[in-house]
Amino acid sequence: MFLEQLVNGISVGIIYALVAVGYSLVFGVLHIINLCHGVIYTFGAFMVYIGIVQLELNPILAILISCVLTGMLGLLVDRIGLKPLRDKGSDWTAAMISSIGCSYIITNCLQIAFGSQLIRFPVLLDFGSFQLFGATITSQQVMIAIVAIVLLILLTLIIRGTRVGLAMRSVCQSETAAAINGINVNNIITFTFFLGAASAAIAGALNASYYEYIRPSMGNMMGLKAFSAAVLGGIGSLTGSVIGGVCIGVIEAVAVYFLGGTYQDLVAFFILFLVLLIRPYGILGKKESTKV
Amino acid sequence: MNKKTDRPFEKVKNAFLKTELALSNLWTKFYVRVVVVLAAAALIFICSKTTSLYFQRNLIMVGFYLLLALSLNFIQGYLGHCFIGMAGFYQIGAYATVILTTLHSWPYLPAVLVGCLVTMAIGMLFALATQRLSGTYLCATTLAFFYVELNLIRNWESLTNGAVGIQKIPPANFFGIELSMKNGGYLYVIMLYCLIAMIVTRLIVNSKVGRAIKAVRDDSLVSTLMGVENTKYKIIAYAFCGFFAGLAGSLYGPFVGYLKPTTFTYDMGMIPFVIIILGGIATIKGAILGAVIVAPLAEYLRMLTKSVEFDWLANLDPEQWRYVIYGIILVVMMRFKPKGLLGGQERTPFRLPKGVGRKES
Amino acid sequence: MSLLEVSNVTKKFGGLVAVSDLSFEVNPGEIVSIIGPNGAGKTTVFNMITGLYKLDGGYIKFDGQDISNKKPRQIVEAGISRTFQNIRLFKDMRVIENVLVGEHTKIQYGVFGALLNTRQKREREKKALQHAIDVLESIGLGDYIDSYATNLAYGLQRRLEIARAIATGAKLLLLDEPAAGMNPQESEDLMNFIFSLRDQGYTILLIEHDMSVVMRISDRIYVMDYGKKIASGKPEEVANNPEVIKAYLGDISKFTDEEDEADA
Structure with missing residues (x-):
């Protein structure tokens, strides 16, 4: 039983990790936390819902289309909500508030379109379950693991193996230096948003399939928990986000196993407070010193 | 640039600045302020007797949100923290007061005081706990604060009755007078609370406390090196915010008559935030302007959709659309006027008391 | 007795030693400058005096009292205040409010x-x-009492920073590159202003790169490089000190030797 709970925790943790990756990517290039991210995740899940349930497309096709559409939403958020502020030289509070505004617009549009109730979501790719060391592992969980691994490998390849990825890493280090070397910083930032949003869309589809429902407010909790995961692992670090996500998923599952489910949601926040108090740069992050 | 078209614009601008200066000078005189407050009170009296209940309810809600905006101003305007968990303080104040009056049969006013103090204490604890955080981390923590608080209220059943909530809240009782919509009591009281909050804001801002809080906002490191203990003043700012938000909550419970964990939503907590961003951060008049525009936005939308011919427009639910517009307000304000419509640098000179001034003429 | 006594102070950041076994003193009514190449540790010294950094060794005494590792507020109350390399005013507050925070x-x-x-x-x-x-x-x-700090011209902003430091009631002013970004006329005005401060009874410790100011204004100079004191004394002594020249220009002795040979 405990092992099974652990497996559940890992599965959920992987989903947290996929969303946390989006936070880290955006933080890496922009040094702000995209408070809109949870909502983008919700949008992704809803696009998959439209694709599969309303348009009756092939699930994989629906997910791919959702990735593109959600990526474009991320792009729009950056271009309309954030880039004008960068051009103006506004400080990060303005960007943060703007991202809050964007999250409001998107989440309420979804609510207007779909209502605020739960909507049933079909299970994707159900091949039953199997036993391993006495724990039941569902095909859902296997699918989550496989998709996540593929996605993370893809992201790592993009970031470490392509020119675009190199450009991304240089913008992370120094915008000015990157710009001097001919990199179009704004395009790179927008592309990063696209990647983060697409990952969130996939996480949204996986989550929807796992819990079998979606609702417009699903991004709120997920956004915060994934944020906790990113902070735990060290925001800005991809590996950190993965570690953070799985950690939070597992700790949550363990807490539920021993303490019951009432305070499940508080676990992530408890960890967030703890991390921010003790080691704000996370497990894999580096301490930043300020010069006077 | 065409000088001929410039001149009328310049004239308008100068006229505007002159009136602003004249009004501001008038406002410095104590008797002017008293007269204005009395006039406002008279206006409210007339309102409560002549206008519809519908109008009064909306005015009361404007009052509630104005009070929340004024309390948020302490931390968002003067301390510079983005606090999006206001619903948390609101809820704590409401629950604390109502728990005492319904589950423990306390009289109303002492329960209000305790409710305010509890909310204030929690605000101060939050400031203490987050003293070393800044930036977006802090903002996300304020959101987490709301969800934690919501979770606790929902699950701590022995204290709060859990998800069922508290029904049949007795009406607020001020020295024997029970407030109701009929006697306009809620209207008077919420406006009185707002007045108190405005006076306290002014008193604090025009003192070393306010300056210290603003210094922490503008340059935390340098303020420390000038001898301003950052943590102390953060705690003070949050204390005021918590107190007045708790005050708003303490009246809200009796006003709606029942409380559930779901009564207070994240969206409600965002309304004071939008009010300040739109109206102007760190100004009282900005909060008033923002509250008047933002709080009854659903009603404005309703009036708008009714007067317009298009069917599809009339079918839109203003309750939902107001939030989309709030979001648009945030994005647009950040783009064009991040300090709010009435925020930013004041164009009037710094007010000096009598007997203080330059030696040279 | 010296007003400020800095004795064998050391500051490390991880493995990097920013300030190493540094000692110097400032007497009441003096104008003392600390000079040295960038990264020599000068601002770090200011940060240690004003309570921002903990000392990793040594002690600092002010007016006879040990102020090592005291909190910034206590140091302000003791009578030391400072300005900053990059002007750090409270931008959204008025000129008078800035001074009031002081x-x-x-x-x-x-x-x-x-x-x-x-x-x-x-x-x-x-x-x-x-x-x-x-x-x-x-x-x-x-004339600028009502203005917002961010609206002032650069030179006036520098003056406001000094005004804020004076308003704390300090006896010792630490000025961190006050002449930075100034043209010769402005530097001249600044110099005269610092002299007038001294006449009013303030003691001044200066970090500065502008040699025209340093040489004319200082009673004594300390030179730092790589966190250590490499020279000290009156301006003329320091100007001719070979270690100082080496720190700023590098070892140029071999170039001067070759020239002599070529002439011969």
Whole structure:
């Protein structure tokens, strides 16, 4: 039983990790936390819902289309909500508030379109379950693991193996230096948003399939928990986000196993407070010193 | 640039600045302020007797949100923290007061005081706990604060009755007078609370406390090196915010008559935030302007959709659309006027008391 | 007795030694400068004196009292205040408000006094306001009392920073590159201003790169490089010190030797 709970925790943790990756990517290039991210995740899940349930497309096709559409939403958020502020030289509070505004617009549009109730979501790719060391592992969980691994490998390849990825890493280090070397910083930032949003869309589809429902407010909790995961692992670090996500998923599952489910949601926040108090740069992050 | 078209614009601008200066000078005189407050009170009296209940309810809600905006101003305007968990303080104040009056049969006013103090204490604890955080981390923590608080209220059943909530809240009782919509009591009281909050804001801002809080906002490191203990003043700012938000909550419970964990939503907590961003951060008049525009936005939308011919427009639910517009307000304000419509640098000179001034003429 | 005594102080950041076994002193009424190449550790010394950094060794005494590792507030109350390399004013506050924050530790009332608008609060506030205006007038910023700090011209902003430091009631002023970004005329005005401060009784410790200012203004100079003191003394002595020349220009002795040979 405990092992099974652990497996559940890992599965959920992987989903947290996929969303946390989006936070880290955006933080890496922009040094702000995209408070809109949870909502983008919700949008992704809803696009998959439209694709599969309303348009009756092939699930994989629906997910791919959702990735593109959600990526474009991320792009729009950056271009309309954030880039004008960068051009103006506004400080990060303005960007943060703007991202809050964007999250409001998107989440309420979804609510207007779909209502605020739960909507049933079909299970994707159900091949039953199997036993391993006495724990039941569902095909859902296997699918989550496989998709996540593929996605993370893809992201790592993009970031470490392509020119675009190199450009991304240089913008992370120094915008000015990157710009001097001919990199179009704004395009790179927008592309990063696209990647983060697409990952969130996939996480949204996986989550929807796992819990079998979606609702417009699903991004709120997920956004915060994934944020906790990113902070735990060290925001800005991809590996950190993965570690953070799985950690939070597992700790949550363990807490539920021993303490019951009432305070499940508080676990992530408890960890967030703890991390921010003790080691704000996370497990894999580096301490930043300020010069006077 | 065409000088001929410039001149009328310049004239308008100068006229505007002159009136602003004249009004501001008038406002410095104590008797002017008293007269204005009395006039406002008279206006409210007339309102409560002549206008519809519908109008009064909306005015009361404007009052509630104005009070929340004024309390948020302490931390968002003067301390510079983005606090999006206001619903948390609101809820704590409401629950604390109502728990005492319904589950423990306390009289109303002492329960209000305790409710305010509890909310204030929690605000101060939050400031203490987050003293070393800044930036977006802090903002996300304020959101987490709301969800934690919501979770606790929902699950701590022995204290709060859990998800069922508290029904049949007795009406607020001020020295024997029970407030109701009929006697306009809620209207008077919420406006009185707002007045108190405005006076306290002014008193604090025009003192070393306010300056210290603003210094922490503008340059935390340098303020420390000038001898301003950052943590102390953060705690003070949050204390005021918590107190007045708790005050708003303490009246809200009796006003709606029942409380559930779901009564207070994240969206409600965002309304004071939008009010300040739109109206102007760190100004009282900005909060008033923002509250008047933002709080009854659903009603404005309703009036708008009714007067317009298009069917599809009339079918839109203003309750939902107001939030989309709030979001648009945030994005647009950040783009064009991040300090709010009435925020930013004041164009009037710094007010000096009598007997203080330059030696040279 | 020296006003400020810095004795064998050391500061490490991880493996990097920013300041190493540094000792110097400043006597009352002196104008002392600390010079040296960038990264020599000069601002780190200021940060240690003002309580921002913990000392990793040694001690600092001010007016006979040990102020090592004390909190910034205590150091301000003891009588030391500073300005900054990059101007750090409170941008969204007015000129007079900036100076009033400088007076913060000297204004004796608290939250309750402010809320109840007590007579004590009103009187102390009046005193503080008048003092702030007097400081601003004495420094030539009397016309700008109402202006917002961010709207002032660069030279005036520098002066405001100094006004804020003076308003703390400090006896010792630490000025971190006050002449940075100034043209010769502005530097001249600044120099005269610093002399007038000294005449009013302030003691000044300066970090500066502008040699025309340093040489003319200083009673004594300390030279730092790589966190250590490499020379000290009167301006003329320091100017001709080969170690100092080496620190700034590198080892040029071999070039001068070759020239002599070529001439011969």
